[in-house]
Amino acid sequence: MIVCVAVVGHQNNPLYIQSFTDADDALKLHHIVHCSLDVVDERVNNPKKSGPTLNETFLGLLYPTENYKVYGYLTNTKVKFILVTTDLDVRDADVRNVSIIVPCIELYYKSMNL
């Protein structure tokens, strides 16, 4: 179950954060999104560790926390899409292929009138 979606601009400024649980968890989810920004920067700046996936837009699983999994997608213009999900069975390929990220991105472009 997807618990939080966030769109972050190129200066790491939040453009849109939406959490889909009770209000208590919202702050924790914001913190998780904030931490994942660091992971994104690390992936981008360390070519040795990223290996063959350096130029991929979809960053895959950023890091697992106690009961969440965080996925990231980075566009060419440094806009980051962060997805937090509680579904522990979901795999990288699912998020990448099964149009979870892609509708988000398309909605983003539509809303910017691009």
Added chain:
Amino acid sequence: MGREVSESCIDSLLTEVVSTYCNRFYANKPELAARRIEAIGYQVGHQLSERYTMERPRFSDHLEAIKFICKDFWFELFKKQIDNLKTNHRGTFVLQDNRFCWLTRMSIDQSPENGTSEELSIMADNKAMQSMHLYFPCGIIRGALSNLGIPCAVSADISNLPACSFVIRIKA
């Protein structure tokens, strides 16, 4: 993305934009007019680069981004690619287009070399007017590159119409 506009419309619009900014809005201040037109181009380039880099893998370095501008970006805008790309590998790139779309309707001065001083000053005026038309594409290139994270300065050079070259200097 499904929305279309006619090319001749764009051509006429741009000619009119330059003419209005130079003759009506900033009648005696050509530098201000130039900067406004370049700023409009910056906005356009900023958003266009967002649109055209949507599905692509990310660029590994500056050269990749410039090649993207020369090939895909220019193709989307003008239905052709840049004809010649030169670089000094130190942050300066020269993009040459042998038949720049928006300059094709501009007349070419065939004046002789030994004209009178009057003719020479008219020629100089014409040159200034022609270079005004290039601020918009310069702004587009600058906006596109800065959205890809590459701050730069872009200038244009028209020695022989309708060919023109854009010089990109990447700020260190």
